[in-house]
Amino acid sequence: MVQKSKGPPAVASEQPKRRGRPRAYEPDVALGKALDLFRTQGFAATSLDDLSEATGMNRPSLYGAFGDKRELYIKSYQRYRDDARASMTEIFREEMPLRQRLEGIFACALNIYLSGETGPRGCFTVVTAASEAVSDPDIRAMVLEGLSELDKAFANCFRRAKEKGELPETADPTVLAQLASATVHTIAIRSRARVPRKELEAIVKGAIDMMVGLESSRRPGDGRDP
Amino acid sequence: MVQKSKGPPAVASEQPKRRGRPRAYEPDVALGKALDLFRTQGFAATSLDDLSEATGMNRPSLYGAFGDKRELYIKSYQRYRDDARASMTEIFREEMPLRQRLEGIFACALNIYLSGETGPRGCFTVVTAASEAVSDPDIRAMVLEGLSELDKAFANCFRRAKEKGELPETADPTVLAQLASATVHTIAIRSRARVPRKELEAIVKGAIDMMVGLESSRRPGDGRDP
DNA sequence: TGATTTTTGTACTGTCTTGCATATTATATC
DNA sequence: GATATAATATGCAAGACAGTACAAAAATCA
Numbered sequence: 001m002v003q004k005s006k007g008p009p010a011v012a013s014e015q016p017k018r019r020g021r022p023r024a025y026e027p028d029v030a031l032g033k034a035l036d037l038f039r040t041q042g043f044a045a046t047s048l049d050d051l052s053e054a055t056g057m058n059r060p061s062l063y064g065a066f067g068d069k070r071e072l073y074i075k076s077y078q079r080y081r082d083d084a085r086a087s088m089t090e091i092f093r094e095e096m097p098l099r100q101r102l103e104g105i106f107a108c109a110l111n112i113y114l115s116g117e118t119g120p121r122g123c124f125t126v127v128t129a130a131s132e133a134v135s136d137p138d139i140r141a142m143v144l145e146g147l148s149e150l151d152k153a154f155a156n157c158f159r160r161a162k163e164k165g166e167l168p169e170t171a172d173p174t175v176l177a178q179l180a181s182a183t184v185h186t187i188a189i190r191s192r193a194r195v196p197r198k199e200l201e202a203i204v205k206g207a208i209d210m211m212v213g214l215e216s217s218r219r220p221g222d223g224r225d226p
Numbered sequence: 227m228v229q230k231s232k233g234p235p236a237v238a239s240e241q242p243k244r245r246g247r248p249r250a251y252e253p254d255v256a257l258g259k260a261l262d263l264f265r266t267q268g269f270a271a272t273s274l275d276d277l278s279e280a281t282g283m284n285r286p287s288l289y290g291a292f293g294d295k296r297e298l299y300i301k302s303y304q305r306y307r308d309d310a311r312a313s314m315t316e317i318f319r320e321e322m323p324l325r326q327r328l329e330g331i332f333a334c335a336l337n338i339y340l341s342g343e344t345g346p347r348g349c350f351t352v353v354t355a356a357s358e359a360v361s362d363p364d365i366r367a368m369v370l371e372g373l374s375e376l377d378k379a380f381a382n383c384f385r386r387a388k389e390k391g392e393l394p395e396t397a398d399p400t401v402l403a404q405l406a407s408a409t410v411h412t413i414a415i416r417s418r419a420r421v422p423r424k425e426l427e428a429i430v431k432g433a434i435d436m437m438v439g440l441e442s443s444r445r446p447g448d449g450r451d452p
Numbered sequence: 453t454g455a456t457t458t459t460t461g462t463a464c465t466g467t468c469t470t471g472c473a474t475a476t477t478a479t480a481t482c
Numbered sequence: 483g484a485t486a487t488a489a490t491a492t493g494c495a496a497g498a499c500a501g502t503a504c505a506a507a508a509a510t511c512a
Contacts, residue, residue: 020458021508042357044270048500058461059501069500119360129415130356131268134345143419175432179405182412182433186404189355189411193369206401207408210436246488247478274470284491289471 027065030055034066035076039121042131043073073132074139080124081146084112092153098161099212102180105157106204109184113191114200123188147181154180158211166212176211183207253291256281260292261302265347268357269299299358300365306350307372310338318379324387325438328406331383332430335410339417340426349414373407380406384437392438402437409433 033054037046048069052059066072091104114120121127125146133140154177161167167176187200259280263272274295278285292298317330340346347353351372359366380403387393393402413426 017510018458019456019510021460023459040360042268042270044268045357047498049498060462060503061460063501064459121360122356126352126415127356129418130348130353131271133419134266134347140419144421147416147419147421172432175436178412178429178432179408179436182405182408182429185412185415186408189352189415190373192355193359193366193373195370195373203404203408206398206404210401210405243480244488245480245486247490249489273468275468285471286473286492287490290489295470 025055025057025061025065030057030065031075031079034072035079035124036116036121038073038076039080039124039127040116040118042127043069044131070136074142077124077128077139077142081142081149085149087112088153092157098157098166099208101157101161102208102211103204105154105180106183106187106208110187110191110197110200110204113188114197120191120194122192123184126185126188127192150181150184151177154178161212168213179207179211251281251283251287251291256283256291257301257305260298261305261350262342262347264299264302265306265350265353266342266344268353269295270357296362300368303350303354303365303368307368307375311375313338314379318383324383324392325434327383327387328434328437329430331380331406332409332413332434336413336417336423336426336430339414340423346417346420348418349410352411352414353418376407376410377403380404394439405433405437 033056034051037050037054041050048059048062051069051072052062055062057065062072066075087108088105091101091108094101096104109123113122125143128139129143129147133143155173157180158167158171158173158176162169162171162173183204187203190200190203259282260277263276263280267276274285274288277295277298278288281288283291288298292301313334314331317327317334320327322330335349339348351369354365355369355373359369381399383406384393384397384399384402388395388397388399409430413429416426416429
């Protein structure tokens, strides 16, 4: 074989020109549909037929793309975590007062938990903890990671707020973080019982007041609602 | 038929002398076994064969005694609530300082959540909220009731403590109760992820400190640990 | 055009599932 | 002892379930 121009130099990230028959589905949206189902029904109550119908893929394609049901569940959970992290990340990063940051985080959580065509679906970490986590070590490990990721994110919040003087010296960021996580968990559970959004928001407000201290909420002129 | 002595006057509460073949099971213990299974595995992941084996009853007997699987689940849940209520009731009734009462309640909850031969099983209300509550209105109603029963019990606690002067006038019993419930929920979830008891107790301690106010925990000479 | 590769669509297997039908056993009453 | 009653034990039927085999289809490559 003589030296030939070897074609495009394998940029390969745009369109790698796959060889065989093209996929009739987009893996990302299919995984999203599977996640939707698992979130509402849980692992055991969701059949492969359900998943096949929801994704538009038939079972062999499901297996080919994601593996068996358990693997699909795990990938769905990872996807859920990625999505949740993505929707929170800028609230954690941006510079803002503690109260405002907490409000943003809880509002974001509520949006996730209350979304769903057939009704609120709560938090997938909580759903998984309440079902597969007891019997499946791998899944349990993922759940543990999910729980502690939230704890750590909140703890960081409170640590930074304390450094900025928004919290008294006696405040313990770890304890406050656990309280914040507990608030997340309680609204996750209640949302699945169809507790109305207003009540959940009231719970969040009460918790925030406790965490930042009631006095700091009485700061004058915070912009809106004159 | 002539007037006859009509036999024993239907006291009927000790041994009603049932007519046919005697039961080979005790309904209460059988229901307890069913509850154990449902608590760990959830509704969908528990088969009637599992239940049959655990209770020692074969399926026709199960149906005869408790109805179909869903009815058995509902009766199991009611049993769980009754048990939980019974184990808490005296802590709620007895006269004691707020902190001590809260410690008692949370200790009791931890015992329930961490019990189980194969590992901790958490709170059945939470498990049910995370699974059947979304799709089954009747079960959802029971879960809602369970959640609000806890809220109300805690609110009563804090209201009484406030009346006795254990809490400042600014304290809101409802908000404190929601925080206490949130703490219960978070340990219920974490226990299923096998978070060790020590960590759960630390969470409880932090929450109690927040709720009763740290200063009141620094009361002198509370007995132990000189 | 023909070969190769990858995915799709259909159908199949064996197992598990729920609920029930039927027959059997054990007790109380007459 | 005969009869009625209530439970047990066995096993069946219809369907759901997870996972796979196999052939047809649709694309690239030569």
